[in-house]
Every structure is written in structure tokens, then in C-alpha cells.
Amino acid sequence: MKFTTSEENYLKNIYHLQVMHDKKVSASMLSETVNTRAASVTDMLKKLHKKKLLHYEPYKHFHLTETGNRAAIEIIRKHRLWEFFLVNILKFKWDEVHEIAEELEHVSSTELVIRLEQFLGFPSFDPHGDPIPNSKGKMPEQEQLSLEALPLKQAATVSYIRDQRIAMMDILAHYQIKIGSRLKVIRRFDFDESIEIKVDKQPAATISKQVAANIYCTI
Amino acid sequence: MKFTTSEENYLKNIYHLQVMHDKKVSASMLSETVNTRAASVTDMLKKLHKKKLLHYEPYKHFHLTETGNRAAIEIIRKHRLWEFFLVNILKFKWDEVHEIAEELEHVSSTELVIRLEQFLGFPSFDPHGDPIPNSKGKMPEQEQLSLEALPLKQAATVSYIRDQRIAMMDILAHYQIKIGSRLKVIRRFDFDESIEIKVDKQPAATISKQVAANIYCTI
DNA sequence: AAAAATATTTAGGTTTGTCTAAATATTTTT
DNA sequence: AAAAATATTTAGACAAACCTAAATATTTTT
Numbered sequence: 352m353k354f355t356t357s358e359e360n361y362l363k364n365i366y367h368l369q370v371m372h373d374k375k376v377s378a379s380m381l382s383e384t385v386n387t388r389a390a391s392v393t394d395m396l397k398k399l400h401k402k403k404l405l406h407y408e409p410y411k412h413f414h415l416t417e418t419g420n421r422a423a424i425e426i427i428r429k430h431r432l433w434e435f436f437l438v439n440i441l442k443f444k445w446d447e448v449h450e451i452a453e454e455l456e457h458v459s460s461t462e463l464v465i466r467l468e469q470f471l472g473f474p475s476f477d478p479h480g481d482p483i484p485n486s487k488g489k490m491p492e493q494e495q496l497s498l499e500a501l502p503l504k505q506a507a508t509v510s511y512i513r514d515q516r517i518a519m520m521d522i523l524a525h526y527q528i529k530i531g532s533r534l535k536v537i538r539r540f541d542f543d544e545s546i547e548i549k550v551d552k553q554p555a556a557t558i559s560k561q562v563a564a565n566i567y568c569t570i
Numbered sequence: 571m572k573f574t575t576s577e578e579n580y581l582k583n584i585y586h587l588q589v590m591h592d593k594k595v596s597a598s599m600l601s602e603t604v605n606t607r608a609a610s611v612t613d614m615l616k617k618l619h620k621k622k623l624l625h626y627e628p629y630k631h632f633h634l635t636e637t638g639n640r641a642a643i644e645i646i647r648k649h650r651l652w653e654f655f656l657v658n659i660l661k662f663k664w665d666e667v668h669e670i671a672e673e674l675e676h677v678s679s680t681e682l683v684i685r686l687e688q689f690l691g692f693p694s695f696d697p698h699g700d701p702i703p704n705s706k707g708k709m710p711e712q713e714q715l716s717l718e719a720l721p722l723k724q725a726a727t728v729s730y731i732r733d734q735r736i737a738m739m740d741i742l743a744h745y746q747i748k749i750g751s752r753l754k755v756i757r758r759f760d761f762d763e764s765i766e767i768k769v770d771k772q773p774a775a776t777i778s779k780q781v782a783a784n785i786y787c788t789i
Numbered sequence: 790a791a792a793a794a795t796a797t798t799t800a801g802g803t804t805t806g807t808c809t810a811a812a813t814a815t816t817t818t819t
Numbered sequence: 820a821a822a823a824a825t826a827t828t829t830a831g832a833c834a835a836a837c838c839t840a841a842a843t844a845t846t847t848t849t
Contacts, residue, residue, distance in 0.1 A: 357836065378797060391837050393798055398835090410797060410844055441685040451679045458673045466660040576806060597827060610807050612828055617805095629814055629827060 352422065356457045359426050360385055361395050362404065363456075365415055366423035374414050421488055428484045430456040431477035432467055438478040439471070445478040480570055496570070498536060498546065498563035506535045507568035514565045526556055528566065571641065575676045578645050579604055580614050581623065582675075584634055585642035593633050643707045649675040650696035650703075651686050657697040658690070664697040700789070712788035717755060717765065718779065725754045726787035733784045745775050747785065 354362070364384045368376045378396065382389045396413060399405040404419030415423060433455040437448040465486060468474075475491040477483055482490045493510070501507055509532045512519065523529065528550055537555055538547040544560040573581070583603045587595040597615065601608045615632060618624040623638030634642060652674040656667040684705060687693075694710040696702055701709045712729065720726055728751045731738065742748065747769055756774055757766040763779040 355835080379795090387836090388838065389797065390799080390839080394836075437682075441682070441689055443681075443685065447681075451677070451682050454677045454679070455674075458670070458677075460670045460673070462662075462666075463656075463660070463670050466662065470660055574805080598825090606806085607808065608827065609809080609829080613806075 352418075353459060354422065357395070358399065358402075358404075359422075359457055361392075361399060362415070362419055362423040363426045363430075365405070365413075366420065366427065369414055375412050376414060377412060424484050424488045424490075426456055428486075428488075429458070429464055431481055431483040432464060432471065432474070434477045434479070435471055435474050435483070436467060439474075448478070493569035495567040498534075498548065498558075498566045498568065499560065501536050501568065501570075503536050503539070505570060506533060507570050508533055509566060510569045511567035512565055513567065519562070519565060522558075522562055523566075526550060526558065527553060534568065571637075572678060573641065576614070577618065577621075577623075578641075578676055580611075580618060581634070581638055581642040582645045582649075584624070584632075585639065585646065588633055594631050595633065596631060640707055643703050643709075645675055647703045647705075647707075648677070648683055650700055651683060651690060651693070653696045653698070654690055654693050654702070655686060658693075667697065714786040714788055717753075717767065717777075717782035717785045717787065720755050720787060720789075722755050722758070724789060725752060726789050727752055728785060729788045730786035731784060732786065738781070738784060741777075741781055742785075745769060745777065746772060753787065 361381070364381060365376055368380055368384060372380070378389055378392050382392045385392065396405060396407050399419065400407040400413075404416055404422060405413055406416055407413040430452045433452040434445075434448045437443045437451060438445050443451075468486070473485075474483055476494050480494060482493060484490050495511055496507070497513075509528060509530055512523065512530070528534070532550050534548050534550045536546050536548050540546070540557075545557050546560070546563050547555050547557045548563075549555045580600070583600060584595055587599055587603065591599070597608055597611050601611045604611065615624060615626050618638065619626040619632075623635055623641060624632055625635055626632040649671045652671040653664075653667045656662045656670060657664050662670075687705070692704075693702055695713050701712060703709050714730055715726070716732075728747060728749055731742065731749070747753070751769050753767050753769045755765050755767050759765070759776075764776050765779070765782050766774050766776045767782075768774045
């Protein structure tokens with residue numbers, strides 16, 4: 352199926368909002384992300400509904416159909432592959448590529464995307480660390496970063512502990528860190544490479560390099 | 571200046587028609603190449619005129635202004651660079667890339683084009699042999715092909731005669747071939763590698779391989 | 790549970806780029 | 820040079836995607 356640029360932008364943004372807000376997407380949220388007045392959003396929601404891309408009833412929350420979801424993922428796939436291309440092949444900086452990829456993602460050829468992906472070596476993550484779905488729409492497993500590698504202030508979810516011996520578990524219990532905890536690195540101290548972190552709603556705490564190196568998380 | 575996709579397509583097509591028909595471009599010709607009814611073409615001509623991209627007066631022939639010309643060349647430049655990319659990097663066949671390049675040429679970032687060109691090694695000709703203008707809009711010298719290499723039915727202009735001895739000149743005079751003649755190869759005979767050509771408005775004629783090899787032309 | 794605030798939709802417009810049909814110019818033929 | 824043919828423009832519509840203002844639903848507050 353082929354879509355207009357506008358339809359594609361709506362699909363993509365609905366998808367992102369769904370992921371971020373647990374399927375509960377409202378017209379006003381969408382209105383903000385697509386930078387368009389609510390009344391216009393309503394028009395488009397009806398259009399997407401008529402095309403069976405969206406489950407939608409007036410005044411209710413809405414969400415993508417299976418077809419809509421698949422279409423959104425294809426657009427996101429293109430966006431991220433182009434970002435990868437722009438940064439890794441054309442040597443743009445990672446913060447310069449978003450706008451350009453916003454245009455490139457609407458180029459329609461499927462064959463182009465397949466060949467581009469192949470040329471790039473089937474990358475799994477784009478330069479911002481976002482996963483690149485494969486041609487079947489499957490997202491790769493989230494990349495895991497140790498706390499040593501996690502960028503400052505980047506919120507993350509603890510997903511894996513490498514050294515699982517009791518001594519390590521004691522420390523984790525002490526700081527109340529567990530799989531699923533949300534945390535961010537606030538500061539790194541050069542002297543001993545210790546790092547200050549904030550876990551969930553607790554006050555900030557400082558952990559050693561050895562501990563940090565064993566905690567992995569996903570962004 | 572930024573243009574809509576539609577404006578860009580008109581600019582590009584006017585440019586091509588101008589080159590092919592010596593500045594004498596008519597609305598009906600354009601109507602054919604942009605695949606749009608004449609009435610719609612008129613609308614766009616007025617719009618381009620108002621934007622000072624086109625010299626235009628009702629019922630008269632029209633031609634691009636300097637600004638319009640420059641814009642058209644920039645679009646053509648993008649088209650040809652992308653074609654080069656598609657064929658030489660993504661390994662498409664040369665006859666598969668036109669449509670895709672028609673979309674890519676409208677991606678607006680100037681920086682993208684510059685980096686793409688650099689990545690590709692500043693190519694001078696696209697996979698179809700068409701010249702790629704540089705970032706200042708200058709076309710490289712046309713690639714010259716001998717009649718032996720000229721694709722069947724490809725219209726070309728005679729630009730150079732390698733062997734300029736009298737015997738050769740006699741032959742050329744006989745066939746009324748001179749620098750600037752328009753010709754195309756109609757047929758190649760396997761037996762003696764002679765080729766049938768059509769020069770200007772004359773009836774078809776057949777020339778030997780030796781003669782063909784000495785006539786160079788540009789597409 | 791009523792009032793107030795907020796969210797969403799409807800109604801009626803606008804712009805861009807297209808269309809058809811009719812009017813008008815220009816060019817070609819006789 | 821008049822008639823016929825062809826090319827171009829004008830007039831009036833339409834779809835897509837947006838807008839504002841007003842009407843209507845829903846949610847939150849009191």
C-alpha cells in the first residue's frame with residue numbers, strides 16, 4: 352500500500368505515542384507531535400480509519416490496526432536506516448541528520464530500502480541508539496549498555512547484571528537497584544571513576560567503577 | 571529558495587525541453603512531459619513567472635530566467651548524483667533507477683547533496699552518460715562517443731571527427747555529415763559490422779565500421 | 790451531581806495542484 | 820486573406836490537507 356507523506360507522518364507519530372504512552376493516545380497529544388491543529392487531526396483520524404489503518408471512534412482513544420502498525424514500522428525502519436547512512440557513510444554528526452531523514456523516509460521504493468540495508472550491513476541500531484526493525488518489521492533486542500557507557504542524564508532501565516555473585520547482590524540490595532529500576536547517571540568523578548546515579552525516586556548515590564561496570568541497562 | 575515538488579518538476583522539464591528544442595518551448599510540449607493537462611500547465615507557468623523563475627507572456631513561447639535555470643540545474647544535479655549512487659553503490663541496474671531518483675531529487679538538504687557528491691568521488695557523468703553539473707551549476711564537458719559505441723536509436727550530435735584526412739572528409743561530405751549534425755544509429759549489421767544511420771532529415775544510409783569509428787558525437 | 794474546564798468534533802474556509810469545458814489566439818491550410 | 824485546425828487561456832470545480840470559530844462531549848473540580 353502507498354501512503355501520502357502526511358498519512359505517513361501521522362502513522363509514525365501515532366506509533367511513537369502508543370509506545371510511549373501504553374496505547375492511550377489522544378488527539379491533543381497527536382496534535383502537538385504532528386504540529387497541526389486538533390481539528391485537522393480529527394480529519395486525518397477519520398481518513399486513517401476509513402483506510403483501516405486505525406481503530407477509531409469519535410471521542411474515544413484510538414490505536415493503530417495491525418496494518419497501520421506494520422506501515423508505521425516500515426516508515427520508522429526507513430528513517431533509521433537513512434540516519435545510519437547519513438552518519439556512518441556521509442559522515443554527518445548524529446545531531447544533524449534527523450530533519451534530512453524525515454524527508455528520505457518518504458521515498459517509496461521497497462527495493463531501495465532493502466538494498467540500502469544490505470549496503471549498510473544490516474545494522475540493528477541507528478546513531479541515536481534506536482532499534483532498526485528488519486524487513487519483516489521485527490525490532491532487534493534493545494542494545495544493552497553498562498553504566499560506564501551510559502551517557503550522562505540518559506534515563507535507562509536496568510536489564511542485566513553481569514556478576515551475579517552474592518557480594519554484588521548485596522551491593523545492589525543496598526542501593527535498591529533491581530532489574531527494571533529506572534536510573535540515570537548524574538555525574539562522573541575523574542579521580543576514582545566513581546559515578547553518581549539516581550535510582551527511581553531515591554536520593555542520589557555514588558557507586559564505584561567496578562559496580563557500574565556490572566550493571567547493564569536499556570535506554 | 572525552496573520549491574514544491576511540483577514546481578521542481580516543471581522547472582526540470584522546461585530545462586530539458588529548452589536544451590532539446592533550442593529555447594522554443596511550448597505549453598503543449600510541456601503538458602506532455604509533465605503529464606498534465608494544458609490548462610494546469612498554464613496555471614503553473616503563471617506561478618513560476620510570478621516567482622521570477624520564468625520569462626512568460628500569454629500565448630508566447632517561454633523560457634527560464636537565470637534563477638529558474640540555476641534551480642533546474644540543481645534538481646538535475648541531484649537526480650544524476652542519486653542515479654550514480656543507486657547504480658554504483660547500491661548496485662541497481664541502470665534502467666531501474668530513474669523513478670527512484672525522481673523521488674530522491676526532491677529531498678531538499680544542500681549539505682546532503684554536497685556530501686553525497688564527495689562520497690561518490692565527484693562523478694562527472696551519471697550511469698546513462700548524462701553530465702552531472704557541479705555545485706556551481708557548471709556542466710562537465712560532454713562525454714564523446716564514437717558511432718560504434720552509440721546506443722541504438724539514441725539521438726546524438728556529431729561533435730568530433732578523429733581522422734581528418736581528405737578521404738574521410740570526402741565520405742562525410744557524401745553522407746552530408748558535419749559537426750552539429752543530428753543522427754542516430756538505426757541498425758547494426760553483424761556480417762561486416764556496418765551500421766545504418768539516419769542523419770538530420772535525410773533518408774537512412776549505411777556506413778562502414780571504419781567510418782563509424784571516426785565519428786564522435788555527444789548525446 | 791452540577792458547574793467549570795478541557796478535549797474533540799463539526800461547519801465552513803483556504804491553498805495547491807489538478808481537472809473539464811468553453812472561450813480566445815495563433816498558426817496552418819486552402 | 821479567409822477558413823480550418825491547433826494551441827492556449829479562462830472559468831468554474833474538486834481533492835488533500837490544512838485553518839478558525841463554534842458546537843458538543845468528556846473529564847475534573849467543587
